[in-house]
Amino acid sequence: MIEQTLTVVSVKGTTATLKPQAKKACEGCNGKCGSQIFAKLFGNKEALFDFDFQQQLEPGQQVLFGLDDSHVVKSSFLTYLLPLLFAIATAIFAAEVLFLPEGWQIILAFSAGFAGYLCAKFYLKAVKHHIEVIKIYPISSSPAQIDGD
Incomplete structure (x- = not known):
């Protein structure tokens, strides 16, 4: 299962607009590989996704999704x-x-x-694609703090 943490940007009812956390392709080559060069050339466009939840979320909250x-x-x-x-x-x-x-x-x-x-x-x-919500983090703590249980 592929997992990705997204941050809630805005909320309309039970539909939340989510923004993925920015990830670099790799850091092993210090920006000399093709992935890094293309990322610098074409810029980093922010992708936003809308997703319907069964509960109310707040902006700033983080959600962990899984993709089969x-x-x-x-x-x-x-x-x-x-x-x-x-x-x-x-x-x-x-x-x-x-x-x-x-x-x-x-x-x-x-x-x-x-x-x-x-x-x-x-x-x-x-x-x-079967996308499922694995975990919804509370707004008061970061995922690193919760996952360290």
């Missing part, structure tokens, strides 16, 4: 490998069965890769 990681693996497989497999299979088919020239093989491989991307995108719209 089996869906993440399946989603990653579809997003990255399906277009690649479509492209490779089509390129082999165009070369070995249809005996097309190299230019046409490349065009068909790119087209099939894009078709694989569209198939993955269509399928992933139907996937529902």
